[in-house]
Amino acid sequence: MTDLMIRRATEEDLPAIVAMLADDTLGATRESPDDLTPYRTAFARIDGDPHQHLVVAERAGRTVGTLQLTLVPGLSRKGSIRTIIEAVRIHADERGSGLGTQLIEWAIDHSRDLGADLVQLTSDATRTDAHRFYERLGFVRSHYGFKLPI
Template sequence: MEFRTATLTHLPAIVRLLADDEMGATRERFIDPLPNEYVEAFAKIEQQIGNSIIIALDNNEVIGCLQLTIIPGIARQGTTRGQIEGVRIDRNYRGQGVGESLFQFAIHEAKSMGCELIQLTTDKKRKDAHRFYERLGFVASHDGMKLALSN
């Protein structure tokens, strides 16, 4: 297994992972060809310094992904933080340590970019994910809120 920053060639596999669960199935559109919105979003991520999709590969097959965004801040005496979102592990690889290894890689990357804190968002309905994050040492210390800006 190896970890690296995703390229455009990995995008269909990433969208497949995002769509392959009960919540993603209603939010994502994994079709061929991929809708242009995904390609445009990926291009924006690649252009933004400190923003990347990290993938886990097994024999060149994408088996996991997450988005890591580095956020410089003023709060906490100028603390830089890493934001993790869009975490998915292929259902055939769950329970085999892929997620934990992917997180350890992402945390190492965040530290190397000066982060002193890692934060993540997770849907309240994802109870298994909550247990996984807590096992990794994450603490549910804040409540998050969202405001949808589209119709």
């Protein structure tokens, strides 16, 4: 897997990223790959925020994975910095190849480089395969998550 490159996403990556976001049961109901307008607006916000790190994994010039890493400075834990990993997606052709592990390891290493003391993530309750994956990488279930659409 030496031909893998993890790099900051560009606007040109949006079609591939959105296609991966839409390529599962949950994403199919909430993503719209045919209209990239809202994603371009969101990308501009993300790209302009130094606490956001939207990356893609590229192999042979093809986008095969993505994740977003958010840096969160805080007062709790003696003023520690944490990062949040979100929107981890692997192209269907690459699932089971070890790419997900490489992306998460990149996120953990990059979090250390950013001065973070803690890496956290959430995963939809229905994604049991993802839960096993994260636990295999050393993540521990620690909280209940709550959402409120507004």
